[in-house]
Amino acid sequence: MDLNTITEVIRRPSERPGADWREGDAWLAGGTWLYSVEQPDLRRLVDLTALPWEPLVPTDDGLEIGATCTVRDLYAFPRPERWTAGILFRKSCEAFLSSFKVWNAATVGGNICMSLPAGPMITLTVALEARYELWAPDGSVRFVDALDFVTGDHRNVLAPGEILRRVTVPERALRGRTAHRRFTLTRLGRSTVFLVGTQRPGGNDLLLTITAGTTRPVRIAFDSLPDARTLRGSVDAVPADVWFDDPNGTPDHRRHLARHFAEEIRRELTAGDLA
Known part of the structure; x- marks a missing residue:
């Protein structure tokens, strides 16, 4: 869908994109929902895909999932054998009501921030006791338990201009049954x-x-x-x-x-x- 109210697209935002936030902006990651319906209140899109955020980073403490990680990348991730709960990655990706074209664009962070009841990335991250890292426009950072992020149908705890940066899944949860x-x-x-x-x-x-x-x-x-x-x-x-x-x-x-x-x-x- 054409978004005829958009007057500017920020293709190369700063490393801390929240500093440039203003009313009428929207974060653009996959855009699979953003472009699917009219957005009359929006004036600018800030493209997050240009930022050098690693999609999937295994660490000694678990797994870090960048907010712009695509569904395709998560599905194809070669998880270590010890991460027995990693089977949920594929099962949750398969729960998307979408085509392979959407998988190539839709992002983990976008699905979470949409906060729809059927969002499978919400299911995945809550079940694995993940934590979300949120960046505010003033440069501050806060962490929220995945369980506490979504508050209702299409509602969450994000403040205006706040952005989901990464999801951290703990090692102990990844090793569970x-x-x-x-x-x-x-x-x-x-x-x-x-x-x-x-x-x-x-x-x-x-x-x-x-x-x-x-x-x-x-x-x-x-x-x-x-x-x-x-x-x-x-x-x-x-x-x-x-x-x-x-x-x-x-x-x-x-x-x-x-x-x-x-x-x-x-x-x-x-x-x-x-x-």
Whole structure:
């Protein structure tokens, strides 16, 4: 779509692009959503892809994912064998309702900052207990737990001009065990619910992440694997106004699916623990 209100595109922003921020600006990364709908309030685009941000940087502490890392690059990342939870990288990329053309342009940071319930990069990073590094226009930096970033449908904690710089996934989470379930109305459709269960290496705990079916990510934690009744009660305790309602599913339908898949995840991780 042509954005006929745009009067300027900043192709080579400064290394700290927030310093040049002004009202009417938008950060441009992949642009797959930005160019898909009218943007009447925008006057300038600031192109972040020109900045030398490394897409994927393994470290002793885990993995750093640059905000401009594309879905294609994340999908193709050759993760170390010890990162057993890295299977979620591909599974989350496959949850995109998009073509390979979009994969080549869409970015991890863009999907997170869109903050839509079905954003699979939100699912991935919350499930793996990631932390986001945010840059403010005044040059300050703050860090936010992935769980706390999205506050509702298309809403998050970003202040005007603030930018997501990188996502840091801890080593301990990457070495954990995982089980996941996802439901769509059609084979390649938008996620109705997307659940991920994780366990620390050698542990008997359960960290259950519920997304897509809720307006914001929900995390339910247990020090040890719960029984079926306890797990169901925890899912039922999610506030009624948190369940999402759109053509892909009613809140009641999504709650029902979450109960069902949470139990499947519990059984899968329990069986793995006994193996």
